Amino acid sequence: MQTCLVVDDSAVIRKVARRILEPLAFTVTEAENGAVALEQCLRALPDGILLDWNMPVMDGYEFLRSLRKLPGGNKPQVIFCTTENDVAHIAKALHAGADEYIMKPFDKDILIAKLKEVGLLAG
Amino acid sequence: MIPAEFDYIAAFIKRRSGIVLAPDKTYLVESRLLPLAHQLGLAGIKAIVAGLRRGDATLQRLVVEAMTTNETLFFRDRLPFEQCERLILPQLIAACPPGGTIRIWCAACSSGQEPYSLAMLIEECGFAAQARFEIIGTDISQAMIARATDGLYTQFEAQRGLAVRRLLQWFAQEGTHWRIAPQLRQRVTFMPLNLLEDFSRLGHFDLIFCRNLLIYFDQPTRAALLDRLAAALTPGGFLVLGAAEAPDRLSDALARHRDEPSLIVRADNPISARPTRPLAGIED
Ligand SMILES: C[S@@+](CC[C@H](N)C(=O)[O-])C[C@H]1O[C@@H](n2cnc3c(N)ncnc32)[C@H](O)[C@@H]1O
Numbered sequence: 185m186q187t188c189l190v191v192d193d194s195a196v197i198r199k200v201a202r203r204i205l206e207p208l209a210f211t212v213t214e215a216e217n218g219a220v221a222l223e224q225c226l227r228a229l230p231d232g233i234l235l236d237w238n239m240p241v242m243d244g245y246e247f248l249r250s251l252r253k254l255p256g257g258n259k260p261q262v263i264f265c266t267t268e269n270d271v272a273h274i275a276k277a278l279h280a281g282a283d284e285y286i287m288k289p290f291d292k293d294i295l296i297a298k299l300k301e302v303g304l305l306a307g
Numbered sequence: 308m309i310p311a312e313f314d315y316i317a318a319f320i321k322r323r324s325g326i327v328l329a330p331d332k333t334y335l336v337e338s339r340l341l342p343l344a345h346q347l348g349l350a351g352i353k354a355i356v357a358g359l360r361r362g363d364a365t366l367q368r369l370v371v372e373a374m375t376t377n378e379t380l381f382f383r384d385r386l387p388f389e390q391c392e393r394l395i396l397p398q399l400i401a402a403c404p405p406g407g408t409i410r411i412w413c414a415a416c417s418s419g420q421e422p423y424s425l426a427m428l429i430e431e432c433g434f435a436a437q438a439r440f441e442i443i444g445t446d447i448s449q450a451m452i453a454r455a456t457d458g459l460y461t462q463f464e465a466q467r468g469l470a471v472r473r474l475l476q477w478f479a480q481e482g483t484h485w486r487i488a489p490q491l492r493q494r495v496t497f498m499p500l501n502l503l504e505d506f507s508r509l510g511h512f513d514l515i516f517c518r519n520l521l522i523y524f525d526q527p528t529r530a531a532l533l534d535r536l537a538a539a540l541t542p543g544g545f546l547v548l549g550a551a552e553a554p555d556r557l558s559d560a561l562a563r564h565r566d567e568p569s570l571i572v573r574a575d576n577p578i579s580a581r582p583t584r585p586l587a588g589i590e591d
Contacts, residue, residue, distance in 0.1 A: 269462065271480050274471060285471040287462050294466045300385075301470050307385070 186304060187211045187228075191221040191244065192236040192265075201234055201265075204292050208305065218242030222250055230260050232304045234295075235282070237266035237273070245280055252281040261302035265290070308337055308352045315356050316340070316370070323371050324447055325503050325532075326523045339373045372448045376523070379417040381468035382424045387516070387547045390567060391425065392432055395545050399513045400438045402543050408439040412512040414502060414536070415520040416444035419455025419495070420468070423487055425516075426494040427477055443509065445500035455497045458487035502532055511541045518549035530558060537561050537573060546571035 188210040190201045195216075202212045213230065215221035219242040221233070233251075237244040244264065251257045263284040264277045274285050284298045299305040316336055317328040328336065337352065344351050347366070349358070358366040382388050399409045413422040422444040429435050429442075446452050465474055465485040478485040500506060502520070515536055521529045536546055537560035546561065553571060557563070562579035564570035572579050 269480075269483070271475060274475060278471065278475075282471075287466060290466065291463075294463070297380075297467055 185209060185211050186232065187213065187230040188232040188234060188304070189213050189215060189221060189224060189230040189260075190234045191215045191218065191239070191247065192234070193217055193239040194236075197236070201295075204295055205234075208296070208299070210304075218244060218247030218250075221247055225251055225254060225257070225260070229254075229256055232299070232302070233260050233262045234265050235262055237264060237268045237277070245276065248277070248280045248282060261304055263298050263302065308333060312352050312356050315359070316352075319359055319367075320371060320374050321525075323367070323503075324375065324501065325525075325528045326374060327525050328374070336374070340370065343369060343373045368449065372450050375448050375451075377417040377448065377451055378519075379420045380464070381420045381473075383421065383468060383518070384550050386550070386569065387518070388424060388428055390547075390570060391514075392428055394567065395514060395570075396429070396432070396434050399543070399545075400434060403438045406439075408441050409514070410510070410512045410541075411440065411442045411514045412509065412516070412539075413442070413444045414500075414515055414517040416446050416455060416497070416516075417448075417451050418460075418464075419444055419451075419458065419487075419497065420460075420464070421516055421518065422455075422495045422497075423458070423491055424468075426491040427473060429494070430490065440494065442495045444495050444497045445502075445506075445509075447499065447501045449499045452497050452499045455495075458492050460485050460487070503528075506535070506539065509539070511544070512539055513541050513544045514547070515540060515544070516547045518547060518552065521548065521552050529554065534558050534560060540573050542573060543576060544573060 188205050190198045190212060192198050193216050198214045205212050213224060215224055217239045222242065235244045235248065244266065248262060261283045262281065263286055264282045265286040265288065267288045269287045277285055283302045286294060286298055296305060300307045313333055313336060320326050320328055340352055340355055344355055349355055355366065355370065359370060403409055411425060416422050422442050426442055429440055444455055459481065462483055462485065465478060474485065477488045477491055479488065517536060524532065537558065540546060548571060557571065560574055561571050562574040562581035564572050565578050565580045574581055
């Protein structure tokens with residue numbers, strides 16, 4: 185079973201993501217900001233991370249840069265998932281080590297397409 | 308809508324487009340045609356039927372377009388594009404005479420995602436440097452052809468099927484939309500075309516995509532179209548149908564690819580699973 189960490193300060197978004205991911209046979213864990221997420225990753229690295237950009241305490245961008253410096257930190261496939269939709273943001277996220285990028289609002293189809301894109305789902 | 312109106316519309320749509328509307332599709336007809344009636348200032352389905360009966364050509368076209376399903380996405384189903392990259396395009400390039408052009412046709416291209424996906428592949432894999440390509444996209448819907456020509460996609464459409472790196476490479480952001488790069492736009496020629504009508508003037512093609520259209524047709528219409536598509540293939544040409552769309556029994560003109568059963572080739576192609584001549588030294 186694959187694990188996916190959902191990092192978002194909105195409990196609603198985390199719940200929506202969980203509802204999509206669990207039927208796809210992911211074990212889902214949640215974090216409400218980058219610092220909590222990083223702490224979880226120090227304990228165990230997930231297979232995939234759905235990452236929001238704007239969060240208090242530690243934002244998605246800072247989290248990603250720290251994650252990629254951890255031993256094995258390149259392993260998780262990171263999908264940025266955010267309302268920041270301009271090219272500069274997307275390019276910055278990719279530069280920091282994101283594997284994919286979802287612009288909100290998104291739906292189940294798009295999330296599934298992106299999970300396939302990064303190899304977390306077959307097809 | 309009364310049954311006689313449904314019957315009239317269903318017969319009209321079948322005659323004009325080949326699309327079969329089963330009797331349980333009343334809701335579909337209503338959900339597609341009531342907004343159209345509203346938009347045209349017509350009182351309802353009854354008024355639409357009256358207009359169709361009168362032979363109002365614009366209305367006829369709009370009704371057909373409204374009844375088409377235009378669902379599509381970039382790199383839909385992935386496999387055909389992977390096959391293009393790995394097998395089809397290298398083979399066509401190898402067989403292409405110097406100065407020749409490899410001709411590709413997306414025969415029901417909707418809003419253009421399919422031909423643009425092929426154009427991306429051709430650029431990304433360096434195929435563009437090895438041969439000349441011509442890509443034609445056609446669809447019965449003029450509205451879809453207009454959208455494809457415009458090459459402007461919503462964020463939703465742009466995200467479906469497109470890896471983010473491709474999106475950045477091949478699209479320019481315009482507000483909440485994404486516009487296809489001129490380099491790809493120029494690679495594809497779009498034109499409206501009803502596949503029930505003669506298309507021999509388009510000439511022959513090395514690769515035909517006709518995906519997710521046959522499912523809307525009945526068996527005789529499907530078989531007739533497959534025959535005519537077969538006639539439009541070059542001897543070494545490939546036909547790509549939608550996933551699981553290929554009929555169990557193909558016409559005599561077509562056969563499955565020996566190694567890739569989802570791909571269709573001409574029956575007289577040596578790579579077909581159905582050799583027309585016994586191989587040398589083999590007798591049965
Ligand atoms: C579901 S879309 C398929 C788009 C694309 N090939 C794909 O697989 O994603 C089917 C398209 O077929 C078009 N179509 C329906 N009847 C047609 C006909 N008789 N001639 C040409 N196109 C037709 C519709 O307008 C629609 O855009």
